Amino acid sequence: MTTNNSTTVLPRPLRRILQNFCLIWLDTDFDESKENYKTSIQHLRHVVATITTFTDADQCVDFLSDIEDEKVLMIVSNALGQHIVPEIQALPQLHSIYVFCDNQSIHQQWTKTIPKVKGVYTQIEPICEVLQIDRRNCDRGMISISFNRIDPLFMYTQLLKEALLEIEDDDTKSIKELVEYCRLHSDAADKTLKMIEKEYRNHTPIWWYTGPYFIYSMLNHGLRLMDIDIILKMGFFIRHLHQHIADLHREQQNSKAAMPSKFQVFRGQGLSMEAFEKMKKTKGGLMSFNNFLSTSRNREISLESFARPAAFDADSVGILFIMNIDTAICTASSTPFVNVKDIGFYDDKEEEILFSTHTIFRIDRIERIEDKHTDRLWQVNLILAGNQYDDFNKLTAHLRAEHSSATGWARLGSILFKLGEPSKAEHLYRLLLERTSSDADRANYNLQLGSVYTDIGEYSKAITFYERAINIYKKMNPPSQLNLATAYNNIGVVYKNMGEYSKALSSYERALEIRRIALPPNHPDLAASYNNIGSVYYNMGEYSKALSSYERAFDIDKKALPPNHPTLAPD
Known part of the structure; x- marks a missing residue:
């Protein structure tokens, strides 16, 4: 193995793969x-x-x-x-x-x-x-696709998009950090890296995204795997690219070159057998492309250049997506798209239409394309869904409200945690903790790290981080009462998991005391406090007190939550 040049295998995590x-x-x-x-x-x-x-x-x-x-x-x-x-x-x-x-x-x-x-x-x-x-x-x-009906985890992928787009960093600093990161972890040509650093603002985000550089692949790789390091380094570009698409969408749709009110685009690609089977089971349901989505007005190129070759890959099936677009739904659901002709890097032979990230479709028909050389070539008809469905809107709005206290990168960490990615959330919070000079942010990142360590069963670490958060919150002027309540509540969770019920009850009651003063009487956090106290009483064998607490929690939840919320689902 080589040991004397920049293409050497370096020990991980010093050396990382930045593309798909x-x-x-x-x-x-x-x-x-x-x-x-x-x-x-x-x-x-x-x-x-x-x-x-x-x-x-x-x-x-x-x-x-x-x-x-x-x-x-x-x-x-x-x-x-x-x-x-x-x-x-x-x-x-x-x-x-x-x-x-x-x-x-x-x-x-x-x-x-x-x-x-x-x-x-x-x-x-x-x-x-x-x-x-x-x-x-x-x-x-290898584009990231989610298949689901009205499911909370599916909704969280939409909140990820919102969290990424609301983050605002210092662009000059971010560009420099991206270039330095790529120098350390990749073999990208130094000429390309210098060009990005010196000429980024000389070209549009769509020009960079469609060009022969690593940006397209690195961005989609990061979004597919939710690679926190890549997303942190490319957060500014995600925001710039989305905004560029949104601005041009408005400009193009108000011009003579506007797309028809209803039209079709195509996308040819390979899809793993596992993902294809999942798609077939979700027929009639929703799917989301969790990256920026390149499509074409040209069916022949999509089929012959991308779908058909993928059918001969032993590990995949060839898919021709036929996407039916209604521009009224695009407008209503904030799903911008842009015709990249004269904007992208290349001559537009593919007649490319580029959609912003996390575009949602409903799966209509799945049919085999007759081909004498393969039986693994399929056509999938999709209908742009946006977020127009009532159940979708209600549940997404409620999940959004659950994360309203966090903003920017912290909100992204909160959503990752809910998506069952505690190690990614931990990595993000530790990086953010190193970068911040704000007491409020330091307290919040310590609080979130405590939650991560609780989830993975490292209880002593969890208590340490919660106590650090409490100490900071108490010193703030004015003290952050609701965050204090959250920290006390979370310490209660840890003590309950450790079987130390008297300490858990004390922490839960302290959290309830703060919340009763600071919140309206039917707030879901009050229900959570009563539920937690009820669970401790139940474990202590004091069943009448447990029942009383559970009933108070349920009364609040019935008034505060939408009927399809997971909390109200029968066991």
Whole structure:
């Protein structure tokens, strides 16, 4: 394995994969100090942001086997390929293989039987051309999609969008931090990084997003995995891109070039078998594309360039989405889109229509496309849904209200926690704690970290962070009463989980005392306090006191919550 150049495998977490794919190059003779290898790497850095080179086959296979969340594009040199490729070809994370050699005729015969081998090459430039196509297909096939009916977790993905878009950072500082982060964690060409740092404001966000740079892939990778480091570094760009789409949407729809009131767009891509089965079970329900969504007015390009090739990938099915768009729904549900002609980086051969993030559709029909070469090519008809459904609006509004006390990055952490991602929430809060100089923020981040540690069962850490929060809240002028109540309530949760019921009851009663003064009589937080006190009495065997507390909680919940709220659902 190489040890003397920037493409070396570095120990994690120092070295991270920033896109939906990475490039591995296995060559027993690799030495970047030699001119031919140095030139090849320079070409590759203009295509992919993460390049990892190996001279040892066993180390390469170990590294490849450990990758779970990304696709791997692999260059293998000369005779080594004939021995290693048959052993690794079935790995689902391995997307494409490129044999790089001095003599094509020697390798063309054995590679014919391995579908993942895209070709045998004697020059690096043709590999780069194919890599451009394959990296794009990886990005399209790995877009984050949520399938659900009216479900709280599905609603939370919509709140994630709102949280990301309301964050305001220092743009100059953010651009510099993004470039520094990419220098540390990627092999992106230094020329590209300098260009972003010096020329970001010279071009539009859509130009950057549609250009031949790593921004598109890195952003979609971060949103797909909810990678907190990437989202923190690219938060400014998410906001800029959305605002650019929204502004141009208004401008274009008020012009002579406005889209018809109803029209169709298309999107071809691969979809994993697991995701396809989930989609079929959700027929008639809602689905959300949780990234910025590139579509096309051109059905033929979407089918032939993207959907059909994906059908021949052993690990996926080819999908042609046909999306029926009603501009009235776009306006009513704040779902902006823009025609990127004359705005994007490239000539618009695809007739691209770009939607902002987290666009919601209803799944209409799922039908097989007849093809004599494959039975894994499907057409999925979608109808733009926006957020026009009454149940959707009511539940989303209530969940939004539950997070109204937090704003910006803190709100994002709160939603991640609710989505069952405590480790990501912890990572975010610790990063925020290091960055802030505000007492109010420090108290809130300590409070949230206490909640995270409670959730994962690290109770002593939880109490430590809650007490830090309480100490800060008490010193604030005026004291933050409701946050104090939350901290006392959460300490009660910890003591109850530890079986120390008298301490739990004391903390719960302190929280209730504050809330009764500060809140209206039918506030859900009062119901939560009564429920918590009831649960402690129940565990202490004082059943009449427990029943009384539970009844007071239920009376408040019936008045305060929408009828489809999970709290009111029967067991």
